Amino acid sequence: MKEKRLHAGQHRLRGSTIVTVFIGSLFLLVDDALALVDSSSSSSSSLVDICNDRSCYPATGNLLIGRENRLTASSTCGLVHPDRYCIVSHLEDRKKCFTCNSRQPWARYVNERSHRIENVVSDRFEMRAKKWWQSENGLQNVTVRLDLEAEFHFTHLIMTFKSFRPAAMIIERSSDFGKTWKIYRYFAYDCAESFPGVPEGMPRRHTDVICDSRYSFVAPSTGGEVVFKVLSPHIALEDPYSEEIQDLLRVTNLRINFTKLHTLGDNLLDNRPEITEKYYYAVYEMVVRGSCSCYGHASRCKPIDDDGVVLLGTTRPDMVHGRCECTHHTKGLNCEECEDFYNDLPWKPAIDRETNACKKCNCNEHANRCHFDHAVYEASGFVSGGVCDDCQHNTMGKNCEMCKPYFYRDPDRALTDPYVCRACECDLRGSLNQGICESETDPERNLISGRCHCKVHVVGDHCDACKNGYWNLDQDNPDGCTACTCNLLGTVNNEGCDKRTGECTCKRLVTGDNCDRCLLEHYGLSEQLDGCKPCDCDIGGAYDNSCDVMNGQCRCRAHFSGRRCDIPESGYYCASLDFYTYEAEEALLEGPAEVELREPYWDASQPKQWTGSGFVRVRESSVLNFAVHNIHVAMDYNVILRYESPMPSTWQNVRVDVIRPSPPDPTGPCANSLPKDDFMQQVSLKAGERVYDSVQTVCLEPNVQYHIRVTFGEYQQTGYPDRTAALLIDSLVLMPSSSAIAMFFNGCLLYTSRCPGYWGFPDCRPCQCNGHANVCDQRTGACVDCRDLTAGHHCEQCQLGYYGDPRLGVGIPCRPCPCPGGPGSGFQHADSCYLDVIGDNLKKLTNIQAILQETRQHSTEAQLLKNRADQSKVRIETVEKTAQEVIKALNDSKHFQTIAKQAILSANENFDQTNQDLKAIAETTKTAEQIVNASVELLASLREDLKKVEVEYLQIGKDVERALLVSESARQKTQDVEVKRKTLEEQYKEAEILLNEKIGDNEAARQRAEQLRQTATKLLEKTEKHLSDIEELRKIVSVNEVTMSDVENRLAGLLSTVDAATDSIQYYLKAYDHCSCPSSEDVVDLEQERKALDANELRLAAFSKTLQQLNSRLEHCTAHIEERTKFYEHCD
Template sequence: MIFILFIVFLPAARLQETQYRQDQCPSGSCNPQLGDLMVGRAPRLSASSTCGLDGPQNYCIIGYLEEEQKCFTCDSRLPYNHHGNPNSHRIENVITTFDPERKTKWWQSENGFHQVSVQLDLETVFKFSHLVLTFKSFRPAAMLVERSKDYGRSWKVFRYFAEDCLLSFPSVSNQPANSIDDIVCDSRYSGSDPSTNGEVVLKALDPIFEIRNPYAPNIQDLITLTNIRVNFTRLFTLGDILSRRRRNPQDKYYYALYNMVVRGSCFCHGHASRCTPVDGGRGDVFTQTGMVHGRCVCQHNTAGENCERCQEFHHDSPWRPAGRNTANTCRRCNCNGHSNSCHFDATRFEATGMQSGGVCEDCLHDRTGSQCERCRPFLFQDPQRTADDPHACRPCDCNPAGSEGGGLCDALSGTCVCKENVEGRHCNQCKYGFFNLRRDDPAGCQGFWGLGHSEFRCSACDCDVGGAYSTTCSPEDGQCHCLPNMVGRQCSDPAPRYFLPPLDYFLYEAELAAPLLPLDPGYALQIVPRQRKTDQSITWTGLGLVRVLEGAGLRFTVDNLPSPMDYQLVIRYESEVKKTVRVLVMICFLQTKGLKPH
C-alpha cells in the first residue's frame, strides 16, 4: 500500500483570510466552543488538604468485609510521575487527560478530615456550563458547590448535595426546584453505591426550564464565574463513626478524586467565536493544547476582554449582547471626518427614533454639533467645499456694529444677520432714512429726516413714544406715523375736538345733566347740537351745547370717584350776551360707598 501525502503551504495572506473567516459571526449571536476550564490551569488549582505533602502517610482501601482492606503509602512531596513517583496524589492530578495511565493518578485528601475544599481560580470571567466530579473513593455524604464572580471576594452557593439533606443542610429545601435559580439540596449523588468511579454532576442551567432571555441578570449570575469551589463537608462512613478524640482516626476514610471537569467557555456576550490568552498580571500561565483562553476575539464592533462594550468610535447605537437572530452590532459614529472620539447619548437616541445616539467629542476644524455638522459661531460653510473638508469653515466677515450677535452670519450661506435698521452684505450701512450706525444700538441705526435740506439738514425724528407707532419718521419732512386722534410732526398733540386728559380727569357733559329744580315745560333745558359756524371756532365737546336760561341751574350726579382726595372743580361755559355772568355752585355730599366729604 502506498500513501501519498500532499503538503500545501498557504501564503500568509491566505492564512490570515482563513483565520478571519473563522472569527466571523453569523447574522445572529456567536459563541466560542466549550472546553475544560481546568486544562492548562494547574497553578490556579488548590486543595485545603492533600495527603503526603509533608512526608509519607498510610491510607487504606476498604470494602464491606474487613479482610478486604488493603493499605498503601501516599507521598506527595514531589509531583506525580508514573515511573519515578507513582504515589503522589496532588490536586493537579484531577485535570483530565486521555493517556492510558489516567487511572493511576488521582488527588487524595488527608485521612479523617471532614471539611475539605478544592478551588479553581480563573484569570477572568468565564461562561460556566457544568461540573463533573469522578471519585476514586466513596462520594461525600454531604458537599456543596460555590461560585464567585468577583475573584473570590464574595461567594454564592450553586447546589447542595447530601445523602440526608434534612440532616446535613436543614435550612435548605430538598424538593425539586421551581425556577432555574432556586437553590436546593440534591440527594442523587451521595449514596454508598458505587464505592469507586461514582460521579457528581452539576449543570449551570437545568434543561427542564425554558430560557427566554439568556442575558437576564439571574441567568448571567448562574453562568458567569471567576472562581469555583467544591466544599466536602462530611465523609461517607460504613456505620463506624469516626472517633472525635483522635486527630487522625481511621486510615480508611478520606476524599479521593480521579477527575474534576469544569466545562465552560470564554464569556463574550454573543460577540465572539474564538478567544486568546488574557494579557496582564492575571494572564494565562501558559498555553496548552485544549486550553480554554479568556480574552474574546470580539466581532460586531465590540471590545473588551468579554466584548462588554462598543469599540472606540462605534457609539452611534447602544451596546447590547447579541441575540439569537440579531447581532446588535455597534454602529460607527458619524462625525463628518472632524472628530476622533464620541460617546453614546440615550436622550439623543430616543429623540431620533432609535436611529442615532452618537455624540461627537472635541470637534476639529472649527466644527460644532453632535455630528460636527456645523461651523462654529461667526463662521460659515463654504458652499464650494464638501462637509468633510477640513478647510470648509470660513469667517463670516460681518460688521460687528450692524449685525446680530456682534458679527453672526447664517452658518450655511454666510449671509450676515443684520440688525433692524441696517442693511448690506456685511451689515455695514444704515437703511434709507437712518443714520449713526452704532454697536450698542439694538436696532443698529436711528431714524432721521431733512437730508439735503439746508434749513434742517439731518434732524432726529423725536417721535412721541405715546402718540406714534414707532420712532421712525418720513425722511422728507420728518413726519412721524401717528396713532388715531394724534397729530403733529412728532404725534405729540391731540387732534381737533380731542384732548389729552390726565389720569385723574373726570368729565361730566351738560347734555347728560338734569335741571336743578322742576321747571315748566316751556322753561326746559335746550340742547343745541354740534354745528360749525364760519365765524365761530369749535369749542364744544360731547353731544353739543346746552342753553341754560338765566335763573335756571343744572344738577350733576358724581358717583364714580375711586377714592377720597382733594379735587379741583372746573366749570366751562360761554355767555351769549355781553354782560357779567355770576355762577352759584352748590355741592351736596352724600356718604356712599365709603366716601367722606372733604
C-alpha cells in the same frame, strides 16, 4: 407559549436545519453550518471567523485546564511524609493497602504514588485512572477551591470519585474574588440530618438553593460521579441575559466543601488509626465547565492582560480565557460597547444572523468630515447613511473612492493611501495619443487603471518596454520597437534578444549566434528552461550519445529499438553490467577455506546482501580459483571482488592473477595486452567495505578458458600466522571498463581526452569566456574556473557581492559592492549590487546634450515654433481627456456619445495635422521662416477649432449634468421601489409560512380550535370560581361542624375532580397549540366535566363544621390549588 415550546424542542425554521445544543443548561440554536470551535483555538489561514456574517459565541471549555496552579486542596495525603491507605474494594485481595507519597509531583513510571490536587485535571483519557487527588485519612471536612484570574460564566461541574462519594458536601461560589460566598447547592445522603432546614427535592426556580441526595449514595465504591448544573434543564429559561441569571453564572472563585465521609460503621466501635486508613476523599477527575460572555460579538477569548503582561504567563491550546476577541467593531471585556468612530448605529447584541455591527463613516482616510443623508441610508437598505465631505488627495465620491478627472488610481497603492490618485504617466516613446491613460479599473470594460495605449510592438502599463522578440524602443519608430533575429525558443526565459542591445542570450543547452540550435547530444528546441533535452541514449543499445535534433532518435545497434535504443527486439535480451558474476562457493578451493550457506531473510522487504547460496570463509594461505569461460565480447574488464570482513582491520596481502591458456589473438582487441597486465599486483581488502574494484583492467577474449586465481596472504604482514583471521568471499565480477565503451570517449583530438581552448567535437569551436578562462566544458561550451571575480556561462557577469561588466568590448572590471562591510567581511549589509548603466552613461549623455545644444542654437526660430505647437498639443490633449471623461459619463445616451466622439475625432484630426507640421519642421530646419508663417496660420485655425470644441464641451457638460440628475433620480426611485417590493415579498412569505405551520389550510380546524379555546377559557373561569368557593368554605367551616373524616373524603373528591379538570384543560390546550381537532366524544367528556364541576358547587355548600384542627390542611389544599392556577395562567 412560544418560549415554552422553544424549550420543549419544537423548532421549525424555514430553509435551515436547526440543532438544539445544550451547553451548561443553556439552549442555543446553532445552524448546522456553524462549527463549534474551542475558545482558545488560534486564528489561521485554515480557520474561518464565524462572526463575519452572524452572531457568534465562545464555546465552553474546562476552566481547570491551564490553571492547575490555581486549584488548591485543604488536605492531601503524603505531603509531609508517606501515608498508608487501604481500598475498601480491595479488602478481599492479597494487596489491599498502598502508600501515598505526594512530596513530589506525579510522574509516570517515576512517581505514580503522588496524589496532589492538580492530578484531577486530565490531559488524556487513558491516564484518567492512573492518577488522582486523595485527602488524608479520616478527615471529614476537606475543601477544594478554584481561584480564577478573572470573571467567567460557570455552567456545570462534574467530579468522578475514586473513593466513595461524600456523604455530604456543599458547592459555593464567589463573584468578588473570594470576599463573599454564596451557596449553589447542598448534597447529602441524609439532607435532614446533614443540613437541617434546607429544602429538598427539585428546584422550582434557577435561584433556589436545595439539598440533592441523588449523588450521595454509598454505591458505587469507586467511579461514582457528582454532577451539578447551574441552570436546571427542566426549568424554562425566559431571558438568559437577565441580571438574575447572569449573577448565577458569574464566578471568580469556586469552592467544594466535603463535610462528611461514608463509612462502614467500624469507626464508631474502634478508634485505632488502622480503621481510618480506608476512609478518605479521592477524585479521579474534575471538570469545571464554563466560558466568557461576549453578547454574540466574539467566538474566541484571549488571556486577560494587565498593562500588556499576560496574567500567570501560561496558556494552552485548549485553555479557556476571559477576554473576548471582539468583532463587529465592538470593544470591552464582554464586547459591551462600540469602538471609537463606529457609532453610526447604536450598540446591540448580535442575534442569530444579525450581527448588529457598529458602523462609522467610511471615507477611505481622505476626509475628516461626513454627514448623514437619509436618502442614501434608505438606498443602501438601511445599512449606512454616511456621505464624506471635502474629499482630499484628488479623490471624489460618496466614500472618496474615485479619482478626479485627469488622474488614475495607482494599482500599487491602497485606496486609503494619500497618493492613490496619480497623474497619467505614459512613456512617449512607446505610447499612442501622446500618453492618454485609463483612469480606472473595470474588468467588464477591460480597463486597467493607469494603463496606456501602446504601439504595436510595445507592452507595459506605461508602454515602456518592447515585446519579447523586439528591441530598441524608439519614439520615431511608428511600431515602437525593432524585431530581434534570435529564435525565441532558444533564448533565456523565451524573451528573445536583449531589449536594449539586441544581443541573443542562449539557454544552457542551446547554441548558435541566433540561439537556434541544440548542443551536441541534445535535441528538441522548445520553451523549457534549458531549451533542449539530452539525447540520453542507452549505453549498451546505442552506438553513441548523438541523436536526431528534432525527435531525439538515437542510432541503435542491431536488434535494439526505441528512441533511446533501450528496447531489445523480440527474442533478444540485454545483459546487465554485472552479467559476468562468478560465485565463490562454485570456485575451486585450496587451503583452509570452507563454504558457508545462508538462508534468505524472513522479511522479504529486506534485500539480500549477497549473491548465490552464500559465502566462502577463507583464511591465511587460502586460494580461490575461478573458471571464466563465457566471455562474449573482447574488451577491457575491471575485476571486482565482493566480500564481507568480520575483521577490525584491512587484509593487507591479497594477490589476483589472470591465467591465460595461450597468448591473445594478435589481430584482436587484446593484441596489445602484455603478461604484466594479467597480474593485478598486491591488493588490500578494507574492513567495513563490501567491494574491491581494481584500478588496472584486463583484456579478455571470447571462446577462451581463463582462470582467475585469488590468493589470500598474511592478514597484517607481521611474519606470524593469524589463525583467527578470516574473510567471507561472496563472488567475483568482471565489469566492462567504461574506457572501453565508445559512448565514454570525448573524441576531440586523437590520443587525448580534451581540446584545450575548444569545445564541440567534431567542429572544435573556440571557448567564449571573455578572456577570463582558458578551458570550457567539452560538450556545452560552459567556461570552467572563471577568473577575475567573474561567473556565468561565458564568464560574462560578476560574482555575487561584486559589480561591473567584464564582457569583451566593455571591460569594466568586477569590483566589491560598496555596501557596508564588503564581501567576506562577515557583516556585509547587502548580498549583491548591480552596475548602474544609466549613471555610467550620464557622461556620454552630457556630451551628446552639448552637441544638441549647439544644433538648437542654429534653429532658435524653429524651436520657438515647436514650443508653440507643443502648447497646442497640450491643449488638444486636455480636450481629448475631457472628451473621454464625457464618453464615460454618457454610457446611456447615444446622442451625447455621438457628440463626444465627434469632438474627439476633431481633436485627433488637429493632433495628426500638428504631428505632420512638427515632422516638416524637423526635416526643413533651413526654411524655418516659412514654417513659422505656416504654423502661425495653423495655430489660428487650431484656435478657431478649439473654440468650437470648447463651446461644444460646455453644451455637452450641461447636457451631462441634466442627464445625470435625471438618471440619479430615476435610479433612486427604482432602488426605493425595489427595496419596498423585496420587504413586502419577504413579509408575505414569512406570514404565509407561519400561517401554514400554525393552523394549516383547514378552515374548519381553525374554527374548531377557537371553540376549544373558548371552552378552555370557561373551564379556567370555573376553576377561579372554585377558588372563591373554597374561600367561602373556610368561612363556613368556622361556624359549622362536620366530622373530620367526612371533610377529608369530600375534600379529596373535590381535589380529584379539579385534577381531572386540569388534565382535560391541558389536553385541549395542547390540541389547540398543535391545531388538532378533538373528537366528538372528547367534547361530550368536556361537558360532563363541566357538569361535575357545577355539582361540586352544591357539595361545597354542605360543609358546616368548625375545623380549627384542619386549618393547616385546608391551607395546604389552598396552596396546592393556587400553584395549579399559576400553571393555568401561562396558557394563552
